[in-house]
Amino acid sequence: MRIFLILIFVFSLNFLLSQNKEDSLIFLSSEDSIFDENIQLTNHLMRINEPELAVYQLKKMELDCENPLLCDSVNYILAKTYFSIQDFENSLHYFQKSTPDKSSWRESKYYSALSLNYLNRPDEAFMLLENYSENDINFKQLYYLNCAGTSLLQYKLSEAKTYIELFSNDWYPVAEQQENIMMIYNEMSKFKKKSPFVAASLSTLVPGLGKVYAGRMGEGISAFLINAGLGLVTYENFRKDGLLDIKTMFFGALFTTFYVGNIWGSALSVKLIKDEFIDESNEQILFNLRVPLRLIYE
């Protein structure tokens, strides 16, 4: 009996001195329970809207983590937490730590692509998706949706069309978003890119016409009235007092300034309107890419 007890004691000591704590059942269970507690704490911190504390707690867990399985879980939760607080650089960094043998591999791929899109790097997002192959029938629809959306973000309409044609619109997490992406694609196809050169030329001929061409009717009329008024005033002073009169030169200079400004403004308006349209479309695309991931994984 004594020998049996001594053996038990020695065995326990062995556990204490063991470097590889995975060999010890006692340590694994306590580490697991500590890990579970910390995860509960992190979820609690997110629930009470304290994301900075949640991130801090997770970073601490990352540093203290020794078990590779638990470390993977920490990386995954960190990635999701960073994503929820829209810190896409960090979320991308942690999502990319996932490897093909992990259950979170697929999810990490889609979230990484979405993070890259949010970071305005759609080319990298597309490369990431190209290098990933999807086998599941339903998730293929999610894949096509992401490829189509990313192509639209790159303004590659023909590429987007090839993926849109593969939409089946029958899997509930992505069906509505697929329809929305199709609508966005149609709007983008119809959007006529206006030429800044044409706008500037029109404004040279008739002040304000370039802005009307760009789509800003009110600004065009205002520019026309100002330029017309100054032109007429300059002409009147020129006719009555000659070219070298100070009033003629003053109003002439004012007219020239506004005339040149109107040409420049028209060329710029075209670019501004195009940028506004693209920004609005991009916002809608990103939203429609985000929703299915939320439905499936959150």
Added chain:
Amino acid sequence: MNRFYLIFAFLLGLFTNNVLADEWCLAPKEPDTIVFQNLIDIEKKILFSKNEDDNVSLLIKKSEIYKEIGDYHKSLLTLERIQFSSICDSLKAVVYSQLSFLSFLTEYYQQSVAYADLALLYRGYNKDFDSMSEVVKILSLNELEDYQNAYLSGIEHINNNFDDKDVMEVKLKEWELLYSQKSIPKFKKPSKAETMSAIIPGMGQMYSGFYWEGMTNLGIHLVLLGGTAFAVYKTYYLTSYFAGAAVFIRFYQGGIRRSEYLAHKRNYLEKRKFNDNVKENILGKKEVKILEK
């Protein structure tokens, strides 16, 4: 006896593993780290605690930490998590008082007054907190431009906090002077300023107390009108219309909008002057200034 050895060996393994952590050599931590760690430790205790009373004191402690680092909004949100149904009246007085103060600091003045009223429902549990609630209520009412109620709250505050009759009389007199009809800000009506500027350019600015700007504005309009009339006299009709009248109209419209803005600005400056004066007086920083006009 044999069973004892077995249990001892088992517990030894567990105990020493948990205690022998790597905490022997700690590098000095940065302040933010310490604050974050303290906050997390508190939330951990809240999460795993089964005692509601403990949670209340922990939330108060967390709120104090946020207050110390200057994050009054988070401090307020933390205190608002307290379940009031489970705490005693004396603690309610303290918590409501703190909520009132934090709401004032985060500029939620309506909320601040409401919390102060709730704190004063439990008057008598802590005189310091009662006094603080009264002060915060007065200052919040001032910010909400409810000067009548602020004045009455001030009277109540003086009656509750000064036992010596002579001192109380002096304080009451000072308070009356502070809230006399002459001292209370008289707000300008932005719509009236706009109308005055529409009738006579520059009058709206002068009504709001910006005399130089009003006179300059009037002068510019007169010059433009004069210039237009002169151009017509000299038969420069296009110049008179486009350079004279058009510019006059732009200045005229701009002047109307400017006068509305200046009325708002004047109201803000008057309010700030009065409220800051009351704040300094009530917090004892300086004596009452008698506003003489």
